[in-house]
Amino acid sequence: MSQNSQVLGFIGIGLMGTSMTKRLLAAGFAVNVWNRSKEKLAGVVEAGATECDSIASLVSESDVVLLCVTDSDAVRHVVFGADGIVEALSGQEQPKLKTLVDFSSIDPEQTREMSKVLKECCSVDWVDSPVSGGVAGAEQGSLAIMCGGEEAVIESLSAVFEPLSQRVTRMGPVGSGQVTKICNQMIVSSNVLVMAEVMALAEKAGVDSAQIPMALKGGFADSIPLQLTGPRMANRDFDEIKWHVKTLLKDLDMANHLAKNVESSIPMAGLGAELMRMHASKGYRDSDPCTLIEHYLSDGSDK
Numbered sequence: 001m002s003q004n005s006q007v008l009g010f011i012g013i014g015l016m017g018t019s020m021t022k023r024l025l026a027a028g029f030a031v032n033v034w035n036r037s038k039e040k041l042a043g044v045v046e047a048g049a050t051e052c053d054s055i056a057s058l059v060s061e062s063d064v065v066l067l068c069v070t071d072s073d074a075v076r077h078v079v080f081g082a083d084g085i086v087e088a089l090s091g092q093e094q095p096k097l098k099t100l101v102d103f104s105s106i107d108p109e110q111t112r113e114m115s116k117v118l119k120e121c122c123s124v125d126w127v128d129s130p131v132s133g134g135v136a137g138a139e140q141g142s143l144a145i146m147c148g149g150e151e152a153v154i155e156s157l158s159a160v161f162e163p164l165s166q167r168v169t170r171m172g173p174v175g176s177g178q179v180t181k182i183c184n185q186m187i188v189s190s191n192v193l194v195m196a197e198v199m200a201l202a203e204k205a206g207v208d209s210a211q212i213p214m215a216l217k218g219g220f221a222d223s224i225p226l227q228l229t230g231p232r233m234a235n236r237d238f239d240e241i242k243w244h245v246k247t248l249l250k251d252l253d254m255a256n257h258l259a260k261n262v263e264s265s266i267p268m269a270g271l272g273a274e275l276m277r278m279h280a281s282k283g284y285r286d287s288d289p290c291t292l293i294e295h296y297l298s299d300g301s302d303k
Contacts, residue, residue: 004029004159007096009062011055011078012069013040015242016103016131019138020068020164022047027163032058056088064099064160071250072106079114089122097124099153101160105130105185105247107254108178109261111148115174125153126174130181131165132188135242136228142166146184148176182258185251186269191225192248192289193272199233200296210234232290245292246285249276 006029010021013035021044024031033049034057035041045051052058055078059065065085069075079085079100089095100118102111106128115126127149137143145161145168147154154170161168171180202209213230216222232238252273259266279295 006063006160007032007061008160009034009052009058009065009097010044010049011035011058011065011067012074012104013044014068014070015135016138017068018043019135020066020103020143021049023138023141023163024160025049027159029160032061034058054088055084056091059085059088059095059097060092062097064101064157065097066101066103066160068103070104070247072110075102075104075106076110076114079118085124086118086122089124095122095124097122099125099127099157101127101129101157103129103131105181105251105254106178108148108175108182108258111178112175125150127153127157128174128177129161129168130177130184132181132184133166134228137166138164144184145169146171146177146180148172148174148178148180179258182251182255185248186255186266186272188225189248189252189272189276190268191223192229192292193275195226195230196233196292196296199230199293203234203297208234229290232288233293236293238288238291241286241288243289244285245276245280245287245289248289249273249280249285252276 008024008029009032010017011034013021013033021031021033025048031049032052033041033044034052034055041051067075067078069078077084089097111128118124118126127147129145129147131143131145133143141163143165145165147168147170151170171177199209199212202212210231213227252269255266255269256273279292284291
């Protein structure tokens with residue numbers, strides 16, 4: 001295993017961050033880690049990551065900081081909040097940190113604003129790099145990464161992206177990656193909502209819904225979500241959480257906010273957000289989206 005010269009700091013060791021950190025460690029990177037819930041660090045520390053007791057400690061020892069947190073507010077808190085990245089940098093005479101890479105899926109407008117402030121106050125470049133491919137993609141290193149930022153900065157991160165992704169695409173300046181991820185999530189969310197309708201309809205019509213994914217495999221209706229999530233819907237295999245209803249709802253709400261700002265009509269995503277919100281309100285907010293089939297198998301009282 002070769003040693004990569006850049007020292008990385010990873011903040012946000014959740015479903016995605018755990019697998020991404022392990023792949024970076026396997027590729028020979030030294031990775032410092034910090035997470036608000038410290039119990040989640042055990043797996044990556046066992047794999048070779050160095051646990052930091054504060055963001056300041058992580059920042060002082062890292063050339064590149066990688067974020068993978070829940071939403072725009074969480075990113076802002078980590079970067080600009082008390083005991084955050086900016087506060088840590090302000091106490092260093094010659095900061096080691098040069099680049100912040102945000103793998104989170106957050107608001108493009110806020111991304112551009114935060115990037116500008118971070119560059120002006122700390123001379124740190126911001127690259128928004130949301131990913132698609134889910135936990136399976138993170139485990140396999142087959143994520144699709146969509147970047148916004150300076151071309152030279154993104155190129156300098158190629159060794160970091162390589163063990164994580166099958167493809168990295170620069171979409172334009174800072175914020176462009178987040179716009180692209182919103183587009184991705186509009187398709188994913190609409191797909192999984194229709195998938196739940198299909199599986200429920202087939203079941204009610206007397207068809208073995210477990211055979212639907214295989215029957216459609218290779219046709220125009222096929223998709224990775226269908227093959228991964230369809231069987232789980234059919235078998236009510238809800239226990240393992242690979243992604244969250246609340247995440248899709250957050251992304252659909254961002255899509256509608258963006259569409260309003262740029263005066264673009266997105267009726268499917270608008271309806272999708274309300275359907276996802278209805279499902280979340282019934283106790284499924286922290287559940288896997290495969291539970292959406294339950295929404296369509298109800299007795300009809302909530303239609």
